[in-house]
Amino acid sequence: MEHHPVVLTEKIAIGISMCAMGCPVRYNGKAIDVLTVLGRERQDFIWCPVCPECLAGLGVTRDPIHLTSGCGDDVWTGEAGIRNRGGKVVTEAVIEGCKDSLKALQRCNTKAFVYMDGSPSCGVYRTTLKNTRRGNPPGVFGSLLLKEGYFLIPSSDLQSPLKWWDWRRRLLAFHWFANLQLSGLQELYDAWYRLKFLCQELDNTWAREMGRTLATLSKEDFASFEPEFRLQVLNLLRRPSTPAKITNSLWKHYSHYRKSRGKRVEEINSPDFKRNVTTIAKELLKMERTAVEDDFLFGASPVIYRDQRRLEAIEKRKTEE
Template sequence: MTYIFDEKIRIGISACMYGAKVRYNSKGYEMMGYLKREKSNYVWTPVCPEVMSGMGVTRLPIRLTGGNGHDFWEGKVKVKNKIGRDVSLMMKKGAEACFETLERARVDAYIFMEGSPSCGVYRTTLRNKRLGHPPGVFGSLLLKKGLFLIPAQDLQSPVKWWDWRRRLSAFVWLKHRPMSNLNELYDTWHTLKFLSQEIDEKFARELGKKIADFKIEPPLNVLEDIRWQILNTLRKPSDVKKVKQWLWKNYTHLKKHEGIELESVCPPEIYRNMTNIVDEMITVEREVKSKDILFGTSPIIYSPRY
């Protein structure tokens, strides 16, 4: 059975990646252009914690001193600007104001500027290949609050964006799906287990065994903990090689069990450009949607109504 998620997904985004000229040097980047018409499939909420802090544009660049964003929220490190002024309180209020905005907008995901000491998640500097002290101040808050996080630079890659998009659809579907009994848990796991295996096979195998061992109805807190574990897995970074391999694996399963065979889908060892790979994936998605068949690579088809 194919699950269709047809409500528009709400996404927050670093304002400088939305095109607003709010970076410290009064620059911004129009990343939305890479999505073309697909941009209208989502509701966007741009925010900038550094602007909301009151530091303004232009401003001196900032940095975390002696730790990361998690340490900042524990009061262990400070944020200082280029001349050494402590702007920690301003940064704290700016990050909190932005997250309150995202909560009012009911966003489930956030597209962040990697390399920023405020919004960065896996890097807090753009100098060479250094990581800095990730995550940043706002990045730490986004991680703790459980939002689905997408690096803005991945919008430039058709395959990476497709990968994030299909997992985002599964993430939002699961986040808002009822899961109050064992039958709902079984159905949820049957739908998402192949995608979970692709992202973290060890985790998926262990969770699958745990679910199979349930003999009585688990308490609600156990069900919610399982929901969180799957959600957290869905938002982990992946890579193109893994995506190609599992596309072929799940497509082969479709051929064997459902009789679906498409000439355009190639084995992972066949070289083709990123656009061709995405075209293959979309072709399979359309085929399974038309036949109402579950496809493990894209278990939730996103098709907004308006």
């Protein structure tokens, strides 16, 4: 049986640090709009901007804050605190601002967040932008989002067409699989077939071992196996790939497309062809469009978003041809 791509027609809600969406709410009243570079693609998502420091009542402009005696994890356990530049303790206010921000994200039904790294509140792997120091990561809000299992995307990666493509395709797969109801082994096998090529790209050793494990399962194993399987796959989908892995995967699946469908896509090049990340991203998008139009499972990007009108236009063209 030939497997087909998963096409989502409902927009995914994504949380985002408010200052990364162009809102001038940083401590110094500045901001950066990382969504501008996405062009029309920004309309494919519902964006939910929040700012824990504003919801903490700290205002704009304000004294910058910093973590004391530990990281964001330690703030939640009471082992660390938060002070502003003037030495004022603002720990409780920031905690409440983080809680309110999470509630807003939950009301918007988000499970992904684009964060501003370097922030003592939203940062995940950095809580300062001074020189090359990382500060005390994660930040207070970053710590909360990690505990809540959010799919976390650094805002700076939206500036790279290839990095954004990688985050987007993994986010779509993450969203689909996190919400997929599985009632038995056959449904689990079908889901794995769609995701396994992407998983192999991200961690081939783990994916091959998982494939062998799945081959030995019995129906009685499903109930105990499924929760851990789902958790491991979702955790893997959070991990970025590399340009080399992505271009090799593109060529692998395009070669399969040529062999199985007897068609060519002239814009797609082999891995040893020298080009920049913008060109690679365009090739990947072209292969995604081809997959939807030709009902082909592009294993590097198995879950694709298309709004209903675009799908209807594709079906109309097929009928006319």
